[in-house]
Amino acid sequence: MIALIAVATAAFLLTRAVAASTRQTNLRDAAAWYTQGEQQLHAGDLDGAIAAFRRASVKNPEEREYVLALARALAAKRLDDEARRALLLLRESAPEDAEINLQLARLAADRQDVTEALRYYHNALYSPWSSDQADMRRRVRLELARFLIAHDQTSRAVSELLVSSVDTPETAAAHVELARLFSQAGDTRHAADQFASALRLEPDNGEALAGAGGTAFRLGDYTLARRYLRRAPADTNITSLREVADLVASADPLASRLAAAERQRRLLAAFRYARQRLDACVVARAQPDADAAALQREAAAFARKLRPPAIRESETIDAGAELAFRISRAAAQRCAPPTSMDRALDLIAKMHGADAR
Amino acid sequence: MTARPLRAWQIRLRENQLFLALTMVIGILAGLTAVLFTVAIEQTSRRLFGLAPSSFRLLLVPPLMSIVTGVLLAKVFPDVRGSGVPQTEAAYQLSGGVIPGHVPFGKFLTGVLCIGSGHSMGREGPSVQIGAGLASVIGRWLRLSPQRVRDLVPVGAAGALAAAFNTPVSAVVFALEEIIGDMNAALLGSTVVASVAAVIVERSILGNAPLFRVPTYHLVHPAELAAYAALGVIGGVVSLAFCEGLLALRALFSRLPAPTKMLQPALGGLIIGGLLLVTPAVMGVGYEYVDQALNGGLLLKTMVLLCALKIVATTISYASGNAGGIFAPSLYIGAMAGGAVGTIVHRFAPFPTGDTGAYALVGMGTLFAGIIRAPMTSVFMIFEITQDYQILVPLMVANMLSFAISRRYQPTPVYHALLHQDGVYLPSSSSPQQPPPVSVGTTAC
Numbered sequence: 001m002i003a004l005i006a007v008a009t010a011a012f013l014l015t016r017a018v019a020a021s022t023r024q025t026n027l028r029d030a031a032a033w034y035t036q037g038e039q040q041l042h043a044g045d046l047d048g049a050i051a052a053f054r055r056a057s058v059k060n061p062e063e064r065e066y067v068l069a070l071a072r073a074l075a076a077k078r079l080d081d082e083a084r085r086a087l088l089l090l091r092e093s094a095p096e097d098a099e100i101n102l103q104l105a106r107l108a109a110d111r112q113d114v115t116e117a118l119r120y121y122h123n124a125l126y127s128p129w130s131s132d133q134a135d136m137r138r139r140v141r142l143e144l145a146r147f148l149i150a151h152d153q154t155s156r157a158v159s160e161l162l163v164s165s166v167d168t169p170e171t172a173a174a175h176v177e178l179a180r181l182f183s184q185a186g187d188t189r190h191a192a193d194q195f196a197s198a199l200r201l202e203p204d205n206g207e208a209l210a211g212a213g214g215t216a217f218r219l220g221d222y223t224l225a226r227r228y229l230r231r232a233p234a235d236t237n238i239t240s241l242r243e244v245a246d247l248v249a250s251a252d253p254l255a256s257r258l259a260a261a262e263r264q265r266r267l268l269a270a271f272r273y274a275r276q277r278l279d280a281c282v283v284a285r286a287q288p289d290a291d292a293a294a295l296q297r298e299a300a301a302f303a304r305k306l307r308p309p310a311i312r313e314s315e316t317i318d319a320g321a322e323l324a325f326r327i328s329r330a331a332a333q334r335c336a337p338p339t340s341m342d343r344a345l346d347l348i349a350k351m352h353g354a355d356a357r
Numbered sequence: 358m359t360a361r362p363l364r365a366w367q368i369r370l371r372e373n374q375l376f377l378a379l380t381m382v383i384g385i386l387a388g389l390t391a392v393l394f395t396v397a398i399e400q401t402s403r404r405l406f407g408l409a410p411s412s413f414r415l416l417l418v419p420p421l422m423s424i425v426t427g428v429l430l431a432k433v434f435p436d437v438r439g440s441g442v443p444q445t446e447a448a449y450q451l452s453g454g455v456i457p458g459h460v461p462f463g464k465f466l467t468g469v470l471c472i473g474s475g476h477s478m479g480r481e482g483p484s485v486q487i488g489a490g491l492a493s494v495i496g497r498w499l500r501l502s503p504q505r506v507r508d509l510v511p512v513g514a515a516g517a518l519a520a521a522f523n524t525p526v527s528a529v530v531f532a533l534e535e536i537i538g539d540m541n542a543a544l545l546g547s548t549v550v551a552s553v554a555a556v557i558v559e560r561s562i563l564g565n566a567p568l569f570r571v572p573t574y575h576l577v578h579p580a581e582l583a584a585y586a587a588l589g590v591i592g593g594v595v596s597l598a599f600c601e602g603l604l605a606l607r608a609l610f611s612r613l614p615a616p617t618k619m620l621q622p623a624l625g626g627l628i629i630g631g632l633l634l635v636t637p638a639v640m641g642v643g644y645e646y647v648d649q650a651l652n653g654g655l656l657l658k659t660m661v662l663l664c665a666l667k668i669v670a671t672t673i674s675y676a677s678g679n680a681g682g683i684f685a686p687s688l689y690i691g692a693m694a695g696g697a698v699g700t701i702v703h704r705f706a707p708f709p710t711g712d713t714g715a716y717a718l719v720g721m722g723t724l725f726a727g728i729i730r731a732p733m734t735s736v737f738m739i740f741e742i743t744q745d746y747q748i749l750v751p752l753m754v755a756n757m758l759s760f761a762i763s764r765r766y767q768p769t770p771v772y773h774a775l776l777h778q779d780g781v782y783l784p785s786s787s788s789p790q791q792p793p794p795v796s797v798g799t800t801a802c
Contacts, residue, residue: 001375004382004495011389012558015396019562022396029408054654058645061566082653085714089570089652 030060037069049073057086064090064097071103080107098127102140109147117147138164142181149184157185165194172202179211188218206233217241220351222248240340247344253321254352267320268306273341274327275299281335292334295327325349376505380512380547381554383495387488387516388555392562394465394484395521401473402641415475415633422474423626423679426467430678431619434463439675440479440682441468441486442535443772443781445514449536450783454493454507461490467680475633475640476626477670481521482682488517488555489536508544511536515548516555522684523559523568525552527738534731535772538783567742569648574715574748578708582754588698588716589723589755593762595694596687596727599668600763600771603683606676607778618678625677632670638663639670642685650696650717657700664693683771687728688721695720718743719755727759730770 037052053070060066067090074083084107091100105120121144129137141164148157161181168174179194195212198205213228222245229242253266278299282292302323305316328345332338338346405418430438436457437444441464448456468483492513496506511532519528529548533540576582610621632639638646646663649655655663671686699716718739725735739752767774773783 001378001382001499004379004386004499008382008385008389011386011393012562015389015393016562018393018400019396022400025400025403029403032408054649055645058648061570079654081712085570085652085712088573 026059030056030063030066033059034063034066034069037073041069041073046073046077050077050079062093064094064100068099068103075103075107075110080110083107096123096127098124098129098133098137098140101127105144112151114151114153118144121147134167135169138167138169142177145181145185149181154185154187158182158187158190161185161187162190165190168194170201172198172205172208175201176205176207176211179208179215183211183215188215191215192219204231209233210235210238213238213245214241217245220347222347243340244343244347247340248347248351251341251344252348252351253317253324254348263317267317267324270324270328270345271299271303271306271320274324274331274345275303277331277335277339277342278327281331285334289334292330295330299323299327321352322349376501376508377547377550379495379499379501380509380551383488383492383509383513384516384519384551384554385558386491386495387513387551388520388558389562390461390465390487390491391484391517391520391555392559394468394487395480395563397465397469398473398480398641401469402475405474406640410637412634415637416630419475419629419633420623420626422470423476423622423624423677424620426470426474426679427619427622429463429467429470430622430680434459434467436460437464437467437486437680438678439680439775440482440684440772441484441680442482442682442684443776445486445489445510446536446538446772446783447776447781448489448493449507449510450538451781453503454510455497456486456490456493456510458490458494461487461494464490464680471622471674471679472641472681474626476629476674476679476681477632477639477641477643477667477686478674478679478681479683479685479687480642480681481518481684483680484517484521485514485536485682488513488515492516508547511544512547512551516551519552520555520559522738523556524738524741525549525556527734527741528552528555530737531731531734534733535729540733568644569651569742571651571714571718571743574718574743574745575711576747576751577711580706580708581702581710582751584698584702584706584710584716585719585751585755586758587702588695588720589758590762591698592691592694592720592723592755592759593727595664595668595690596724596759596763597766599672599687599690599724599728600767600774602668603672603675603771604774604778606672607775610676610678611778621677622679625673625679628673628677629670632666632673636663636666639666643667643689644685647689647692647717647721650692651714653696653713655693655696657697660693660697660700664690664697667693683728684725687724690728691721691724692717693720694724715748718748719752722752723755723759726756727763728771730760730763730772732756732760 033052033056037049037056040048040052050070050073053066053073056066057063057070067086071083071086074080074086084104087100087104087107091097091104094100101120101124105117105124108117108120121140124140125137125144141160145157145160145164148154148160161178165178168178175194175198179191179198182188182191182194192212192215195208195215198208199212202208209228209232213225213232216222216228217225225245226242226249229238229245232238251266251270253263253270258266278292278295282289282296302320306320325345325348328342329349332342332346405422406414437460445456448454464483464486468480472478472480489510490513492509493506496509501509514536515528515532518531519525522528529545529552532548533545537544613621646655650660667686667690671683674681675683696713696717698720699710699713702716703710703713722735722739725738726732729735735756736749736752740749769777776783
């Protein structure tokens with residue numbers, strides 16, 4: 001019996017040595033397959049890369065990089081199920097691995113599984129990241145925010161963006177990127193703040209100027225919008241916004257601190273424009289329109305009041321502006337698309353609460 | 358209690374304790390040889406084929422190596438051809454558990470060369486024979502009683518299988534169901550001890566990594582049971598095709614003139630070399646591809662092709678007289694057949710279905726039940742691999758159907774039929790005519 005135990009011990013040591021040698025061979029083979037897979041991936045041979053990464057992960061299943069490379073290649077080949085299974089098996093041994101969770105989140109996002117994608121994105125974000133991966137973690141959060149915006153979960157997206165804004169690097173590009181996401185999520189105020197931050201760093205940044213102008217416009221600060229938009233590189237959208245912003249600033253008869261003559265001039269101009277627009281519209285439509293006819297009659301009756309001394313009275317100014325807004329809106333509804341002046345009058349009406357009347 | 362019976366009782370107790378300790382040591386040794394066998398096959402294959410085998414190597418390595426093994430199997434170790442499981446059964450049931458000392462050594466050597474050189478065969482059957490042979494040799498070396506020597510055969514077999522397949526429970530069930538042929542055998546305790554000892558040794562050397570990456574199993578819809586039943590029927594038919602093909606081809610080889618016996622493995626090797634040129638995926642044990650089937654990594658047409666080619670390759674490798682088993686090939690064929698059925702069900706079923714990997718997994722058990730005819734072992738084996746109770750019902754449905762079909766159309770289990778071809782009839786084997794038992798020393802399954 002003692003001899004047998006001695007034999008068993010010797011056999012154990014021998015077997016362990018042989019197994020260790022085989023293991024070393026397998027590790028070397030796995031590394032060679034992985035390198036080959038990387039080369040094939042760079043050469044665009046996705047099938048070859050998958051085969052090589054698969055062999056690498058079979059030879060050394062404990063090396064997460066091999067399995068991750070396989071999963072990425074499988075996902076690129078749209079073999080999502082197999083990629084997911086490989087990642088889930090890998091995750092069993094490392095449930096808090098950020099990269100594994102991120103890959104799983106991306107696969108879930110690709111198949112529009114919002115619940116699973118959110119779970120894995122959050123797992124990835126709350127995983128331990130090394131200090132040199134801070135930017136990577138921020139990028140993952142922005143990726144999550146984009147995913148949430150795409151799935152109309154804007155309040156969740158804003159939450160993620162607010163967290164992200166804390167560690168945004170001090171570069172104009174980073175602030176502009178964040179501002180755009182805030183803007184897409186419908187948080188114009190924070191978007192404006194981020195554009196402003198970008199402009200503090202790069203005052204002539206065209207994207208930041210256009211974005212800041214747009215957000216100021218949406219927030220109703222047309223004077224600020226004009227200032228930004230005038231400096232922004234011109235394109236169709238910027239030109240249109242700038243025109244409307246200019247009109248809002250120059251055509252508002254109800255603006256504060258206006259001289260009486262200027263207020264009367266603006267009212268007359270707005271009223272004249274609205275009447276002409278409605279008349280032209282009615283003619284162009286060539287169809288009986290009782291509401292438009294009633295508005296035309298009301299405008300004709302009111303036009304008689306737009307002379308001294310009645311035009312000097314604030315009630316006349318208010319009533320005239322309100323009628324001009326209504327006529328302009330009616331014309332814009334009947335003869336779309338609205339002109340820049342239509343839009344400007346509509347915005348002026350909203351600014352003064354006239355649209356509620 | 359008087360002094361004499363007390364002393365007799367003490368002697369018996371000591372003998373029992375010694376036997377139990379011996380089973381543990383045999384379990385360790387059987388486990389070690391199984392691990393060494395596995396590792397040696399891997400190293401041999403790596404050295405013969407290299408990292409990425411060229412067409413030249415794929416074509417020529419199997420026949421050239423089979424010339425060497427052909428000589429060894431014809432001249433030096435004539436009783437170690439084939440699997441090793443039927444020989445072990447025969448040794449246990451006909452020869453009082455006596456397995457000559459050269460058998461485990463010869464099986465190890467020829468098994469490593471045959472499987473390592475690309476023959477489509479499994480390592481579990483040879484491991485069983487090596488473990489059982491080692492146990493028998495040790496028992497006789499220690500001058501144990503003939504009954505004790507006989508009892509050690511399934512103990513060694515269980516230990517070796519437990520280590521070779523990393524499934525201790527199904528190794529015990531296999532020893533009872535297949536080797537002993539009695540699930541109520543008194544050797545249950547000894548086989549459990551050996552099996553556990555072997556697995557501990559195996560895991561301490563190779564680690565705890567599972568043999569396969571197994572998908573999480575879910576029965577998504579009750580109607581899926583019908584799909585698993587269909588898999589059972591298909592599995593039964595495929596099992597029959599495999600067994601009949603194997604037996605017919607082996608009979609054909611055995612009718613060839615006696616002087617060609619030495620060259621028959623090389624002829625098989627040449628055909629295998631040609632098949633490896635078509636697809637190296639049928640090479641050797643092939644668990645890498647089973648793993649891919651389990652994880653949805655193979656296309657439908659690939660799985661169908663591999664299922665067919667593996668049947669062809671294994672029957673040629675085995676029938677031409679090489680050393681290696683059909684345990685692993687049956688799992689491979691089952692995984693491919695199951696994966697193919699799963700893909701079709703997944704694509705066309707009007708109800709939600711589980712992953713194709715789950716079907717591949719059940720397919721493995723189904724083919725094992727149909728080919729090896731050890732239905733309990735197959736259920737325990739898949740259960741041990743998955744560690745998931747949910748898989749039991751579909752697995753049992755498919756296994757029983759496959760087993761029933763296979764038994765209905767081929768009453769003699771394949772291991773027994775292989776023995777019959779060599780003129781060996783076990784007391785338990787079902788056969789219309791049972792000639793007198795033949796010594797196990799002449800068998801070569």
